[in-house]
Amino acid sequence: MRLRALGLLGVIAGVCLLLLTLQMRGRAAGASEALAVLTTPVQTVLARINRATLGVWGTYRDWKNVRTENRRLRDEAQRLRVEALRVTETASENDRLRRLLALKQSLPLETMAGEIIAREWGGWVRSLTINRGRGDSVGRLTAVIAPDGLVGRIVDVRTGSSIVQVLTDPASTVGAHVVRTRTPGIVEGEPRGTLRFKYMARDGGNLQIGDMVVTSGLGGLFPGGIPIGRVRSIDDRGAALFSYAQLSPAVDFARIDEVLLLTGSGAARDVAASFKGDG
Amino acid sequence: MRTFLAIAVLGGGVAHATVGSALRIADVAPDIPLIVVVLLALRRGPEFGCGAGFVAGLLQDAATGGLLGVQALTKAVVGFAIGVVGTRLRVSQPLVQVPGLVVLSVLEGLARYALLQLFHFPAPFGELMTYVILPQALYNGFLGAALVLALAWAETLKERTS
Incomplete structure (x- = not known):
């Protein structure tokens, strides 16, 4: 059993080295072509599955991100609205008090x-x-x-x-x-x-x-x-x-x-x- | 079972270039065929590991457009070696699985580099080690361990139900 495995390894090593040598000499195009015939359709199918899976995943992630973003923006808009109201109120009060102060200072009375x-x-x-x-x-x-x-x-x-x-x-x-x-x-x-x-x-x-x-x-x-x-x-x-x-x-x-x-x-x-x- | 093995070997070899990129973390992708070969070699012995490594590696070479035979040879050697020593290792322990796969991935990377050097591969060793071999080895270690655990869990579940 061990010898058979060693033999197989030897054969494989020989085939690989032969392939490498042939490629370096520019004579292994046929082997590449033959393998490509086998791998390309599988790769095409896998790529489609991968793309579809990634597409679904990407859509889900986008949806989740949009939802999170939407929630965050809604909270921020709410906060800014309150802030704006507060600023407007403060500005209005400031204006009123300023006018009152101006009147107080201009009056010749206590x-x-x-x-x-x-x-x-x-x-x-x-x-x-x-x-x-x-x-x-x-x-x-x-x-x-x-x-x-x-x-x-x-x-x-x-x-x-x-x-x-x-x-x-x-x-x-x-x-x-x-x-x-x-x-x-x-x-x-x-x-x-x-x-x-x-x-x-x-x-x-x-x-x-x-x-x-x-x-x-x-x-x-x-x-x-x-x-x-x-x-x-x-x-x-x-x-x-x-x-x-x-x-x-x-x-x-x-x-x-x-x-x-x-x-x-x-x-x-x-x-x-x-x-x-x-x- | 044979169909499953064929799908695992062939699919692992071809899927690496197609699906592997989806598992990329910080530009590091795991070597899925290597993990598949190691798992198969541990279960089926050196002969099968050697053959599976050759087929998976050859398909990987073809699919990635590299030199045909480089990964076929290194993975065949890894499959053979793991098949031989696998019986002596307590591979069910994650503490063995992770470092074991890391070391194995590094060794496979070194072997691939050495082989490519014979054909005047230009990339400097230091950079290759820092940016390719070591990160991928770490990733392989953790992914492989996760796969081993998942398989063990699936088998336990299967035994309970049957």
């Missing part, structure tokens, strides 16, 4: 910043709650303003918070005048959340849509010149003693988050110059 912590928006009462109270020496009837104009007045002071009666509150009245014509009158809140300017008919003959109405400064509660709103429509009642004009409020009460409280004395001063671009 002020205190407050943050709105609650809103009451029913028709009966329209008020805001701010985070300044008795501890901050906030006084009742303190005027509350925003960078766009007058917000209202403090009507109730509590520990740590105060209630601001908004201009649109039905019980709110503010002495005012039209900037262009100096027509005096009273701005009143209405239950539907709008503002109206009540004036003597004989004084308001040439009132126009778009006219700016500001605080008059009379009465000692609000400094003069704080924007209240613009005339939106005029209700001329003919021979009646009073006429009315509907106003669009200068301040968007539903959107403000920070306000300034005019805490110092000097309510009689005119602060119109601090509200540039209005009027």
Whole structure:
């Protein structure tokens, strides 16, 4: 058995060396051809199987990769959306605070910043709650303003918070005048959340849509010149003693988050110059 | 059984160039025909190992476009040698299989290099050893051991079911 194997090895070695020698002399092309006839079809079939298998495998891997990638991108998009919202919110807050600071610095009055912590928006009462109270020496009837104009007045002071009666509150009245014509009158809140300017008919003959109405400064509660709103429509009642004009409020009460409280004395001063671009 | 052996030898020889690339790791492909020849020689003895090595090697030579007879001879020698000494080795142990196949692959590579040197093969020995022979030998060792274990497991399963 061992001898047979050795013999076989010898024969094989001889054949191989013969093949190699013939090839080196360029005479073994026939052997290569013959083997190629045998190997090429097998290789072709195997290559097809291999390609098909790899194709299926590759498709599966691609699908898996796409799924992973998709999940990752979705998570990233979600994160970026939240991030973008946060950035937008921060930028918006920054802008609001910057405007508030600019107003605070330009006002010739002592002020205190407050943050709105609650809103009451029913028709009966329209008020805001701010985070300044008795501890901050906030006084009742303190005027509350925003960078766009007058917000209202403090009507109730509590520990740590105060209630601001908004201009649109039905019980709110503010002495005012039209900037262009100096027509005096009273701005009143209405239950539907709008503002109206009540004036003597004989004084308001040439009132126009778009006219700016500001605080008059009379009465000692609000400094003069704080924007209240613009005339939106005029209700001329003919021979009646009073006429009315509907106003669009200068301040968007539903959107403000920070306000300034005019805490110092000097309510009689005119602060119109601090509200540039209005009027 | 004979059909299986024929497929193993012939398929192993031809499939290496076609399918072997799919098993490539970091540009190193295992020498599947060598592993097949070793496994067959261990089970069927030197005569079969020698013949299987010759056929598989010859087909590998033909399929890869190399010099006909180089791998046929080296694999025939490996098949013969393993068939002779296989009975004395405890090849069921992975601790023998992995280093055994690694050493065998290195020896086959050296033999192939020596044979090719007779025909003025130009590649430098150091580079060939570093980038071809040793990485392939390591791969062969682990793949061969995995195949031996898989075969042993399949046989155990077959015995249990029968």
